[in-house]
Amino acid sequence: xxxxxxxxxxxxxxxxxxxxxxCSPISGHRSVSWYQQTPGQGLQFLFEYFSxxxxxxxxxxxxxxxxxxxxxxxxxxxxxxxxxxxxLYLCASSLYxxxxxxxxxxxxxxxxxx
Amino acid sequence: xxxxxxxPSMDCxxxxxxxxxxxxxxxxxxxxxxxxxxxxxxxxxxIIHGLKNNETNEMASLIxxxxxxxSTLILPHATLRDTAVxxxxxxxxxxxxxxxxxxxxxxxxxx
Numbered sequence: 703x704x705x706x707x708x709x710x711x712x713x714x715x716x717x718x719x720x721x722x723x724x725c726s727p728i729s730g731h732r733s734v735s736w737y738q739q740t741p742g743q744g745l746q747f748l749f750e751y752f753s754x755x756x757x758x759x760x761x762x763x764x765x766x767x768x769x770x771x772x773x774x775x776x777x778x779x780x781x782x783x784x785x786x787x788x789x790l791y792l793c794a795s796s797l798y799x800x801x802x803x804x805x806x807x808x809x810x811x812x813x814x815x816x
Numbered sequence: 817x818x819x820x821x822x823x824p825s826m827d828c829x830x831x832x833x834x835x836x837x838x839x840x841x842x843x844x845x846x847x848x849x850x851x852x853x854x855x856x857x858x859x860x861x862x863i864i865h866g867l868k869n870n871e872t873n874e875m876a877s878l879i880x881x882x883x884x885x886x887s888t889l890i891l892p893h894a895t896l897r898d899t900a901v902x903x904x905x906x907x908x909x910x911x912x913x914x915x916x917x918x919x920x921x922x923x924x925x926x927x
Contacts, residue, residue: 706859735914745860745903745917758914792859804850805915807859 706795706808714814720781723811727774727795734776735805736768739790751776783815820904825922834891836921838904841885846908849880851889853900894925
């Protein structure tokens with residue numbers, strides 16, 4: 703079956719702009735999580751959605767937001783982009799989101815803010 | 817979630833077993849040990865997880881000490897494609913996929 707699909711794969715934006723990233727989970731999966739990966743901070747959890755509700759949130763400013771649709775697809779939005787937002791943004795899906803189940807990650811969207 | 821400690825890097829000869837250690841001395845009774853790996857510029861890949869018994873799947877074996885304060889991921893016959901950063905994560909048995917990734921171990925499999 704198809705894996706987790708993230709679009710676009712690469713993106714270049716200017717400081718101050720906003721950006722929306724998309725994630726399509728594996729069919730049947732209801733939990734979608736988002737992570738930011740930078741060389742300095744590593745992989746950091748942003749938030750998780752389950753059945754269209756945000757269930758967990760990491761320690762990121764309010765400029766980072768997300769949502770999940772009824773078909774489990776998810777989007778994350780970053781407003782007022784800063785240079786430090788340049789990162790690989792990863793989406794992960796799992797069946798129910800309950801432990802212990804594995805999460806399947808997409809290939810990520812590489813965002814560059816100039 | 818309990819903190820984990822892993823060596824920053826390790827080398828392994830191709831065809832030999834790779835043994836990656838992880839210390840999680842503050843693990844509590846309801847916390848599972850998960851292992852993921854990330855090959856350069858790709859998303860992390862699930863490898864294996866366990867609670868207290870040793871586990872084995874087609875990719876690897878997970879050995880957890882009796883006191884659960886440490887574990888070892890074993891790749892029985894390492895190949896060049898196993899070169900990656902390996903992350904050991906402990907997290908409680910509750911709902912949510914908010915994994916806390918540390919710096920991991922960079923495993924280099926050498927020909």
